[in-house]
Amino acid sequence: MTAILAIETSCDETAAAVVLDGRNIASSVVSSQVDLHARFGGVVPEVAGRAHIELLTPVVAEALERAGTTPAGLDAVAATLGPGLIGSLLVGVSAAKAYSLAWNVPFVGVNHMEGHLHAAFLEDPEMALPAVVLLVSGGHTMIVHMGSEGHYRLIGATIDDAAGEAFDKVARFLGLGYPGGPVIDKLATSGDPTAIAFPRGLRGQGYDFSFSGLKTSVVNYVRKNPDVDVADVAASFQAAVVDVLVEKARAAAADLDAKSICIGGGVAANSALRSSIAAAAAADGRACFLPSRAMCTDNAAMVGATAWYRLRTDGPTPLDAAADPNLAIRFDL
Numbered sequence: 001m002t003a004i005l006a007i008e009t010s011c012d013e014t015a016a017a018v019v020l021d022g023r024n025i026a027s028s029v030v031s032s033q034v035d036l037h038a039r040f041g042g043v044v045p046e047v048a049g050r051a052h053i054e055l056l057t058p059v060v061a062e063a064l065e066r067a068g069t070t071p072a073g074l075d076a077v078a079a080t081l082g083p084g085l086i087g088s089l090l091v092g093v094s095a096a097k098a099y100s101l102a103w104n105v106p107f108v109g110v111n112h113m114e115g116h117l118h119a120a121f122l123e124d125p126e127m128a129l130p131a132v133v134l135l136v137s138g139g140h141t142m143i144v145h146m147g148s149e150g151h152y153r154l155i156g157a158t159i160d161d162a163a164g165e166a167f168d169k170v171a172r173f174l175g176l177g178y179p180g181g182p183v184i185d186k187l188a189t190s191g192d193p194t195a196i197a198f199p200r201g202l203r204g205q206g207y208d209f210s211f212s213g214l215k216t217s218v219v220n221y222v223r224k225n226p227d228v229d230v231a232d233v234a235a236s237f238q239a240a241v242v243d244v245l246v247e248k249a250r251a252a253a254a255d256l257d258a259k260s261i262c263i264g265g266g267v268a269a270n271s272a273l274r275s276s277i278a279a280a281a282a283a284d285g286r287a288c289f290l291p292s293r294a295m296c297t298d299n300a301a302m303v304g305a306t307a308w309y310r311l312r313t314d315g316p317t318p319l320d321a322a323a324d325p326n327l328a329i330r331f332d333l
Contacts (some may be wrong), residue, residue: 001017001020001021002020002021002022002075002076002110002308003019003020003026003067003073003074003075003079003313004018004019004020004022004074004075004076004077004108004307004311005017005018005060005063005074005077005078005099005231005304005305006019006077006078006079006110006301006303006304006307007056007060007074007078007079007080007092007300007301007302007303008079008080008082008112008115008298008302008303009052009056009075009080009088009089009091009136009296010033010080010082010083010084010085010089010092010112010201010280010295011043011048011084011085011088011138011298012032012036012037012043012048012051012296013030013031013032013033013090013297013298013299014030014031014033014051014055014056015029015030015059015298015299015300016029016056016059016060016062016063016146016300017063017064017300017301017303017307018064018066018069018304019073019122019301019305019307019308021303022111022118022121022261022304022307022308022309023122023125023308024046024070024142025122025301026069026296026298027062027063027064027065027066027067027089027260027282028063028064028298028300028301029059029061029062029063029066029103029300030059030159030276030294030297030298030300031055032076033047033048033051033177033278034280036247037178038177038178040178040242041172041177042168042172042178043085043218045085045086045087045088046087048085048087048088049085049087049088049090049091050147052088052092053091054290054309055332056091056092056213057075057095057097059146060095060099063300065243066133071099071103072102072103073155073255074251074252075105076100076102076105076106076107076108076111076208076307076311077096077099077100077103077105077106077107077108077314078096078107078108078109078289078303078307079092079093079096079097079107079108079109079303079323080092080094080109080110080111080112080115080148080303081093081110081111081112081317081321081322081323081327082111082112082309082323082324082326082327083111083139083140083324083326083327084112084139084288084325085324085325085330086323086325087122087154088209089324089325090323091325093322094111095194096163097176097319099194099318101319102105106311106315106316106317106318107131107316107317107319108304108307108310108316109268110307111137111296111306111312111327111329111330112303113140113142113326113329114152114306114329114330115302115305115308116135116137116264116265116302117135117144117146117152117264117302117329118149118305118306118309119291119295119296119299119301119302119305120133120204120264120291120303121149121262121303121305122250122264122291122295122302123135123289123291123292123295124289127169127287127289128259128260128287129146129147129148129149129259129260129263130145130146130147130148130256130257130258130259131145131254131258131259131260131261131262131289132144132145132146132249132252132256132258132260132262132326133145133261133263133264134249134261134262134263134264134268134277135162135244135263135264135265136162136164136245136264136265136267136273136297137148137164137265137266137267137268137270138162138164138168138179138266139164139165140157140158140162140265141157141158141162141163141164141209141245141267142154142155142157142158142209142210142234143155143157143248143249143252144246144329145252146262148274149156149309149330150152150309150310151311151328152204152330152331152332153254153331153332154199154331155207155246155252155327156206156207156208156209156325157208157209157210158209158210158211158253159202159208159210160188160210160211160212161210161211161212161215162211163209163241163267164180164181164265164266164267165179165185165211165314166211166212166214166215166241167179167241167267168180168181168218169180169215170184170218170234171183173218173219174220174222174230174234175333176187176234177247178182178228179215181266181267181269181270182269184193184234184237184238185269185270185271185272187230187231187234187235188231188234188235188238188239188272189235189271190231191229191230191231191232191233191234191235191236192231192232192235192236193238193239193272194237194239195229195232195233195234195235195236195237196228196232196233196236197218197236198218198221198236198237198239198243199213199214199240200214200238200240200243201213201214201244201246203247205291206324207248207251207252207254209244209245209248211241213279213315214237214240214241217251219238221233221326223247228299236247238270238272238274239272241273241274242272242276243276244274245273245277246273246277246280249261249277249280249282250277250280250284253284253286255285258285258286259287259290260281260288261277261280261281261287261288262289262291263289263290263291263296264291264296265296266296266298266314267296268290268291268296269296269297274290277290278290279327282287284315285291288293301333
C-alpha cells in the first residue's frame with residue numbers, strides 16, 4: 001500500500017490529505033479562506049499567500065492525525081505545482097519539498113487541473129473510459145477526452161473568461177458578494193431561467209467557449225432595466241452558461257463515442273449543471289459521473305490521487321522543479 005501526503009495551495013484553499021493507493025482517502029482537510037477574501041470581492045493574492053503560511057502546518061498535522069499515521073508511515077509527499085497564484089503555490093511546494101527532505105521520501109509535483117481529472121477515480125474507481133470530461137472552474141473551462149488514465153486530449157477551451165470567472169463577475173456587478181457561483185445558484189432557484197434571452201456564446205461553433213459577451217450582455221441589460229428581478233437575471237444568466245456547457249460536452253461525447261461524461265472543477269458543484277448534464281447523458285445512453293461537491297472544489301485528495309499515478313509512471317519529481325502559475329496539462333492523445 002502506498003500512502004501519500006498531498007498538499008494543495010493553488011488559490012484560496014489550504015488543503016492536505018492522505019491518500020492510499022491513489023483511490024482511498026484516509027483523510028482530507030480543507031481550510032477555506034472564503035470569508036477572508038469576501039470583503040474584497042475576490043481573492044487577493046498577497047492575502048492568500050500569507051494565510052497559507054499560517055494555516056498549512058496545522059492543516060497537515062490534522063490530516064496526518066485523521067489518517068491515523070505519522071511521517072514514518074508515508075511513502076511520498078505531493079503538492080500542486082500549478083497552475084494557480086504563484087505566491088500561494090510556493091507555500092505548498094516549498095513545504096512539500098521540506099517534508100520530502102526531512103522524512104526521506106519522494107516528492108511529487110502535480111498539475112492542479114489533472115487533479116480534477118483524477119478526482120473522479122476517488123469516488124468511482126471503475127469509471128467507464130474513454131470519457132469526455134468537462135472541467136469548469138474559476139480559471140479554466142475546457143473539454144478533455146480521457147482515453148485512459150493519465151492520457152488526455154484537449155477538445156475545447158475558453159477563449160476569454162472561464163465559466164467560474166463569469167459567475168464571479170456577474171455576481172459582483174449585481175452586488176451579490178463573493179464567491180459568485182454558490183450565491184447565483186441559490187438565487188436562481190427562485191427566478192425564471194427563460195425570463196431574459198441572454199446570448200449563448202459560440203453556440204454550434206465547435207468546442208471552444210466564450211463567456212465574456214454573456215457577462216457584458218448581463219451588465220447592459222440590467223443598466224437598461226434597473227427594476228428587473230435579480231432572481232430572474234441570475235436564473236437566465238445561469239441557464240445561458242449551463243446550456244452551452246452541456247451542449248458542447250454532449251456533442252463531444254457523441255463525436256468521440258465516449259462511454260461516459262464526467263464533470264469536474266468548482267463550477268461542477270452548480271445544481272443546474274449537475275442536473276442538466278445527467279439528463280443529457282441519460283438521454284444519450286451514456287454513463288455520467290457527478291463528483292460530490294467536496295471533490296468539485298479545490299482539495300488535496302485529488303492531488304494525492306494524481307501523485308500516486310504520476311509516481312508510478314514518471315517517478316519522483318526533482319526537487320529543483322519550480323512552481324508554475326501557468327502550468328499546462330500534459331496532453332498526449
